[in-house]
Amino acid sequence: MFDAMVEAFPGADLLCLWSDVEDRYPGRELTETWLARTPLRRRKALALPAMVPTWRGRRPGGYDWALVSTHLFAHHVSFDASPADFRKYVYVHSPARYVWDPELDTRGAGVLPRTVGPALRALDRRRAREHHAVAANSAFVRERVRRAWGRDADVIHPPVEVERIQAAGAWRDRLSPAERARLDALPRPFVLGASRFVPYKRLDLVVAAGEAAGLPVVLAGKGPGRAELAARAAEASVPVTVVDAPSDAMLYALYQEAAVFVFPAVEDFGIMPVEAMAAGTPVVGLREGGTSETVLDGTTGVLLESFASAASLAAAVTAAADLDRAACREHAQRFGRRTFDDRIRTWTGAASTAGEVARSSAAASGELDV
Template sequence: MRGLLVHEWIEAVGGAERVVDAFAEAYPAADLFGLWNDAPERYAGRRVVESAIARSPLRGRKALAVPFLPALWSHGLRQVGQYDWALVSSHLFAHQARVSGVDPARQYTYVHTPARYLWNPELDARGATVLARAAAPALRAVDRRRARGLRHVAANSRFVQRRIRDSWGVDARVINPPVGVERLTAVDDWSTVLDGHERAELESLPQGFVLGASRFVPYKRLDVVIAAGRASGRPVVLAGDGPDDLRLRTIAADSGVHVTFVRAPSDAYLAALLQRAAVYVFPPVEDFGIMPVEAMALGTPVVVNAEGGACDSVQDGTSGTVLHDLEDATLAEAVERAARLDPAACRRRAAVFSTARFQREVAEWTGIPIGGRAA
């Protein structure tokens, strides 16, 4: 039986792309469909179909394309081919896909989040524009109506499960995403694989530092990482890059905290930083949160926000601590309590989020055996 893997659009990096990678590995005979494919080498050797938008000026222009997407997802897959089952990865409108020949009972939808700038604009600045606010009521009505026709829905966290229920009125099961802990644990000491410059910079960092690592954008709340360092009396390392760089440097200069910025570290250098940190602090409200699991896989305890999907992975008092507010006393206590936790317990917790576990749960949910075809 022929299967189709569906994703919003295919990019070179991204947490949602890791999910599609795991789908593609589990079902090597399945074709793929995305609005456009900006990483043609990612699934080399297999059929990847793009939508009509990929051949228009709207290619890659996500905000401008939004008004056209509901109609495209409803009708644009008719020319892709005939399939017997479909596995859909959705973080915007892909869950609205109607695949030719696929009975709704054989379409399985994995939801990273309902569209944040429609349903939770307070978490996504794109929803605050005049155009977005004007279009949102009609788009929400269509989104809810089509989502209620789905038979099989899985959410990537309990947090997203609740948002699906609140937004669409649909019940979903939870299947936490794959994190790729196997790659991280394959190297005992990541500092040994760094180049000379990276290793020298790593060795120059102060002992016992608190780490924040992400793209430098306001919603990642890296200012809270600086506050956690100030409250706990620990130095801070911020790793990443992005438009919030100057603001963060200003906050750091005014904080009285020893803050080191590591711009755009390589994957190996980021792993070494996670491994060397005393604590990884992750304050944003995320749908799931891959970085906390990566930190735990390397034996580093984490501090996470009580709101959001990171609470699915972090066990308070075992592999990290959970913040219920951002007051200095709370931050200090959370950092110091986390720093005393057992690295081995962190690694054991992270092992739960392997790719193999994810693929096994997806196969149980869909009834499509790994490496095989639907019965």
């Protein structure tokens, strides 16, 4: 998201806690905070308590306005010498989950977070009153913003690489020989699941969907839950193949060649279901969270109340596989980079009469790699 903001406003000064990518924005100066020079940048969970005062610390300013991307505390950011009419536009991926929704983030389960939680919530809500305008990445998050901060928000869906996915034609043609051999060896038709291998993504339910429909399953990604998924795959009643750390080209080729993409997680938005639709693949997901806003039930996928029933899973996979893949590709275009650029510029239009940002007047700040 921060990358997209940087591209949309090429004249803005840039600020982040730290960046793990060297020369992330060639030709642009990216200012990192003091945390970038400490071991805390390698221990993100331990860095969390330092983030609040770091964002609020004194730093050069004089800006007319700032555009902030936040999922933790970036929206607390302040600048010296700001004019009285300084405007802070805040794009919210979620109010800090471990503060406001600890059941969704295990970082909020410890003694220290629970102890300081009430004070952090009060401070977070107070800082939210400073925002000139708030945008949420989905209606699902908009409700969370209203509950947490007492603020309304516009909904601007984040950018998905729709144009890139659709410009390539057949992604199998862009694979290395080893990748193509790997793709060709997969049993067909197959059900695809892809994400980080962590428990809340519920990739075990992708296996359950394949078992219910009697179809092979492919799981793509990487993460600490790999061993657990491999154990689940070994005991499955259908063939399950794990594709570790696929390249973008391999992931896009998997999207294109899957019968359906199954996404059991409850996400604030959910990039991968949109990527799958951009590749022409229908989605089976939940009628909750961002998926309910991006997938057209009965047109580009099938939405379920839960994944508990094998019979409903089987019916959903079968119905989704029969949907029009061209309709999936067309619908996904609503979530492309150009659409986002137009909306974010329109949303901040009051900040710049020329529709462009003068370097001396604006800043973009946000959380990278946190």
